Every structure is written in C-alpha cells, then in structure tokens.
Amino acid sequence: MESYSLKKPANQAEQLNGFWLVTLMLNDEIPFAACLGTFFHFDAAPQIPLTLFQYGQDNTSNSYQFLTQQALPQAVIEHSLELYSDADDVMPHLEPPASPVLILGDGLYMANAFALAKHRSLQTANTVTNVILASETAFPFMVKPARYLMNEMPAEAIGASTLLEDWHIQNRLASQQGLPGCFEGSIDEMFTEWLQAKHYQMQASGEIENWQVVVFSENSVQKKCLQASQSFDWVELVGIFNLKT
Structure with missing residues (x-):
C-alpha cells in the first residue's frame, strides 16, 4: 500500500x-x-x-x-x-504514442477515462483520442448534444460530455436507463458496435488504422471487451484494469 x-x-x-x-x-x-x-x-x-x-x-x-x-x-x-x-502496478505506456486510442470508462471508473484523455491532450500533439463513457445510473455532468460527428458510433448516441469536447476529445455515452442522447446498452455492447463500424469503414476505404484500447471497468466487463476485440487484428487492448475496492 x-x-x-x-x-x-x-x-x-x-x-x-x-x-x-x-x-x-x-x-x-x-x-x-x-x-x-x-x-x-x-x-x-x-x-x-x-x-x-x-x-x-x-x-x-x-x-x-x-x-x-x-x-x-x-x-x-x-x-x-x-x-x-492499493495499486499493484502502473499504467503501461501507450506505444507508439501517435497511435489512435479509444478509452472506455464504466461507472465510477469513468474518472480515469477523463484523466487519461486530458493527459494525452496535453502530452501528445496531433493524435486521436476517443472516449466512451457508461453509467448504470446517470452521469456526473449534463448530457449535451455532441459537437463532433462520429460515424462509427451508434446513430442514437448523439450526446456527449462537454468537458471532454472542450479538450477536443470526441466522446459518446452509453446507458441502460434510457437516458436521452445515450446508446441504450452496456459499454461492452457499444464497444462491439464501434468495432464492427470501424472495421466496415476500413474495408470500404482500404486503409487500416491500428487502434489501442484502454478499459477502465470491472473485471467482467473487461473480459467481454477483450472477447469482442479478438476478431479484429487492428485493435489491441492495453492496460486494462480490475480496480479494487
């Protein structure tokens, strides 16, 4: 400790x-x-x-x-x-730093998604950082209409965190409570849809993007995200954590 x-x-x-x-x-x-x-x-x-x-x-x-x-x-x-x-280890470096990164933050763990997104915006110029946040109840902020288009996200996901957008971080939200502007489902379900949409986009364009994904969630959710990603060789889950209470 x-x-x-x-x-x-x-x-x-x-x-x-x-x-x-x-x-x-x-x-x-x-x-x-x-x-x-x-x-x-x-x-x-x-x-x-x-x-x-x-x-x-x-x-x-x-x-x-x-x-x-x-x-x-x-x-x-x-x-x-x-x-x-009670940290047992530390967050590994995202390599190479210029690779696009998707950060998933579920429930209280979403705080780390904000921290890592802000850190990348300050430390790494001209890189892509996207975020998906999810909550079983509601969010600690007002859900506002997103400023940025994200065609790889589900069509009903039109809400976003304004603070992340102020940092020029594109983001979308998931909720199982029917919150307006949010994807209706869990974060791993939204991640699965993102994977499929991204894969389709890359097939259509002929250009491959190698993405790194960081998951801040309970262990069971991390396993679902890992399983969903294994069919796609262009995505790598990095530094997933089981945050301990």
Whole structure:
C-alpha cells in the first residue's frame, strides 16, 4: 500500500446525480502512471473509493481531483493527513504514442477515462483520442448534444460530455436507463458496435488504422471487451484494469 501526505486539508464539492469531486494538494507528486487503474482512499473512510479525475490543477503538479459516489464525512475532509492507494502496478505506456486510442470508462471508473484523455491532450500533439463513457445510473455532468460527428458510433448516441469536447476529445455515452442522447446498452455492447463500424469503414476505404484500447471497468466487463476485440487484428487492448475496492 502506498501513502501520500496532504499539504493542506482536502475539500469536496457535490456534482450531479450523487457524484462528488474531492480536491486535494499533496506534498509530493504521484507518478501519473500510478494514478490509473487503482482506487485511493483515506484511512478514516476506506469504504469510500476515490478515482483520479484530473491532476495538475491550480497550476501545480501536486494538485489532484478525485471522483467518488459518496460524500466523505466532514471530519475526514478536515483531519485526514494521508491518502492511500492499493495499486499493484502502473499504467503501461501507450506505444507508439501517435497511435489512435479509444478509452472506455464504466461507472465510477469513468474518472480515469477523463484523466487519461486530458493527459494525452496535453502530452501528445496531433493524435486521436476517443472516449466512451457508461453509467448504470446517470452521469456526473449534463448530457449535451455532441459537437463532433462520429460515424462509427451508434446513430442514437448523439450526446456527449462537454468537458471532454472542450479538450477536443470526441466522446459518446452509453446507458441502460434510457437516458436521452445515450446508446441504450452496456459499454461492452457499444464497444462491439464501434468495432464492427470501424472495421466496415476500413474495408470500404482500404486503409487500416491500428487502434489501442484502454478499459477502465470491472473485471467482467473487461473480459467481454477483450472477447469482442479478438476478431479484429487492428485493435489491441492495453492496460486494462480490475480496480479494487
């Protein structure tokens, strides 16, 4: 178990649909690769998992934002001095960096999709990063009509995360709750449709694109995504994680 000391007390802000955003500043920087594919927690509230949403806020590399689906007790916010992580490994580098990447983020794990998408937008110029987010309930943001066309996505998936689009990240949403603008189904089902549509596009154009896919989800969903991808030799699943509670 890794631990990181807080420079000052954390604070939290309620988001839409029962999500909370926890912002904190640490004395030392956490390597970005060690922030993904794991849950963080405070010692006094180990039952409330935190997933990295953004880093480098307030113009400092030691500032972090984490997403959670439960408010932390105020005493934990005011008095916690250490942040803990149960990370067993680190996120592998996406190679080659210029390859197009699709990031899948399911439920609370979607926070890591935001973090990796933002990281790629800052670190790697002129590359393609697409995102699919899914939620069993709702999203921590308002679903808005997408600004960008994505012909490889299901026709009913016309909603998107505005924040990702502000970062020039094309994205689409999946939900099994009949949310307007979302694909009606699970994230692995939407991924399967994306694979088939992409394959058809490449056959029609005669141009092959080699995609890397990162999956942040429960293990059972990861297995479904892996099985769906095995029929396509132009896609590689990289750095899939079973985030542990």
